[in-house]
Amino acid sequence: MKKVNLSKVKEKIKQAVQDANFNIDPDLKKLVQNCLTTEEAPGGQVILKQILQNADIAASEKLAMCQDTGLAVFFVEMGEAVQLEYAGFKSLRDAISQGTSEGYGEGYLRKSVCDPLSRKNTGDNTPVFIHWEVVAGDAFKITFMAKGGGSENMSALKMMAPSAGAKGIEDFVVETVSKAGPNPCPPTVVGVGIGGNFDTSALLAKKALLRKPVGSAHAEPAYAEMEKRIFDRINKLGIGPMGMGGRTTSLAVHIVSHPCHIASFPVAVNINCHSHRIVEIDF
Amino acid sequence: MPEAKKISTPLTDEAIAQLKAGDSVLINGTIYTGRDAAHKKLADLIAGGAALPFDLRGQIIFYVGPTPARPGNPIGSAGPTTSYRMDAYAAKLHELGLKASIGKGSRNAEVKDSLKKFKAVYMAVTGGAAALVSKSIKKAEVVAYPELGPEAIQKLEVENFPAQVINDMYGGDIYEEGRRQYERN
Numbered sequence: 001m002k003k004v005n006l007s008k009v010k011e012k013i014k015q016a017v018q019d020a021n022f023n024i025d026p027d028l029k030k031l032v033q034n035c036l037t038t039e040e041a042p043g044g045q046v047i048l049k050q051i052l053q054n055a056d057i058a059a060s061e062k063l064a065m066c067q068d069t070g071l072a073v074f075f076v077e078m079g080e081a082v083q084l085e086y087a088g089f090k091s092l093r094d095a096i097s098q099g100t101s102e103g104y105g106e107g108y109l110r111k112s113v114c115d116p117l118s119r120k121n122t123g124d125n126t127p128v129f130i131h132w133e134v135v136a137g138d139a140f141k142i143t144f145m146a147k148g149g150g151s152e153n154m155s156a157l158k159m160m161a162p163s164a165g166a167k168g169i170e171d172f173v174v175e176t177v178s179k180a181g182p183n184p185c186p187p188t189v190v191g192v193g194i195g196g197n198f199d200t201s202a203l204l205a206k207k208a209l210l211r212k213p214v215g216s217a218h219a220e221p222a223y224a225e226m227e228k229r230i231f232d233r234i235n236k237l238g239i240g241p242m243g244m245g246g247r248t249t250s251l252a253v254h255i256v257s258h259p260c261h262i263a264s265f266p267v268a269v270n271i272n273c274h275s276h277r278i279v280e281i282d283f
Numbered sequence: 284m285p286e287a288k289k290i291s292t293p294l295t296d297e298a299i300a301q302l303k304a305g306d307s308v309l310i311n312g313t314i315y316t317g318r319d320a321a322h323k324k325l326a327d328l329i330a331g332g333a334a335l336p337f338d339l340r341g342q343i344i345f346y347v348g349p350t351p352a353r354p355g356n357p358i359g360s361a362g363p364t365t366s367y368r369m370d371a372y373a374a375k376l377h378e379l380g381l382k383a384s385i386g387k388g389s390r391n392a393e394v395k396d397s398l399k400k401f402k403a404v405y406m407a408v409t410g411g412a413a414a415l416v417s418k419s420i421k422k423a424e425v426v427a428y429p430e431l432g433p434e435a436i437q438k439l440e441v442e443n444f445p446a447q448v449i450n451d452m453y454g455g456d457i458y459e460e461g462r463r464q465y466e467r468n
Contacts, residue, residue, distance in 0.1 A: 047412075051409070063414040064350045065414060066411045067359065067360040067433075109351075110351070119323075121433075150387075150410065181462075182407075183365050183387070238464065243462070244447065245464050
């Protein structure tokens, strides 16, 4: 039995939401640096260098890399053998929520959550968005993602016919990125969810964005090859950094798949901008 | 890369005529912030025939909702938001004298037509480079709708604020031209 104190969880969350917004993911930084050697467009070169320069300023001055510091999205994997010590908190959700609220406040991060109809801002970047998974043993891991609205708005889901096959998936992903053009702040990271049902395919696409290191290949060769084919097609679109034209449209394509109904073939595409702010916390 | 063109507000028709899609510009002077919620409020005022909180003539609106400023800084991180969400409002603002907007991402045909009709431009700054962009903002003051928080209208004093002309008053579109140039089969 592993005991975890919720005041510790709150403190770790408070730190993580700030770290994710101030510090570029080191693996993403390497991908951007590599693109400096392959980007043919002079304007694209300028933008890639600005992304790296911006990351240096953000880290040294503790400024958000992007003003859209995102919805606070969490993936909680918690072992059945983990025992929580409540320390005055109502629940694990409460601790995560308070950590988010304090972190966004003390880190001078933007509060970007509002009521969908009245558009009134909730003021502290809550409610948080939590995806729960109960796992065996005493593992306890929380992954935080600061998800920007610009890239989220360019995401898409399609309930395809099974006859569409691998080609159908690839065409849909490329078409989604093509239509998005300059809007989601390319170079992007593209998460693809294949299978599941209507709701889980979207979640698979978001989970695909979490893969570390970003840009690494799928463990299964067939999916790794599909990722490579999609990646190559996307980077032939010519959209380029910030859509100004160039070779660097996406930095990575990640796929997660899951069995689905014999009648169904859902595919979801969740686009992430080049800020790609994801931090893992192990307890 | 050709040298950046320096422009300052208020912008004249002559200054706009000099700008071509693809140009790098450095902006000096005053620009105003405004995004979704502020545009809705401006549109409501216009529909009701009421006065706007600032004179649009010759001005630039930057689509941004900055992070809160750290003590000692005039503003927080301040990069562009995606512009198409303001497409519904842009033509009317250009008609009232707005000379430029700054954001990121594509505009619709109606906005591009209004740039030609009212002699205006659409510019972009690098999205996600918000800490870097904030360095060219020297002063910030909320001039309307403080209740909107990050969406309030602020008057910014900028020095050598770096932008790219995306759509000019001649129908040029660097997103389309750039993409065509680098597209491969």
